[in-house]
Amino acid sequence: MPVAEVTTTDLRKTRYQVESKDDIRKTREGYKIETADGDVLRFSEEDVESISVVEE
Secondary structure (H helix, E strand, O other): OEEEEEEEOOOOEEEEEOOOHHHEEEEOOEEEEEOOOOOEEEEEHHHEEEEEEEEO
């Protein structure tokens, strides 16, 4: 299952299981991630250094 790795501007990495990379979207407010558990996470663009998707 794919995992979204979010690196914040303070260089902390957090991993979230997602169904596919289509569950990560860039919005006007920043980024929206829908996790495999059904949770919806939102990050402002200023807080995110990078987002990558890896296969696990």
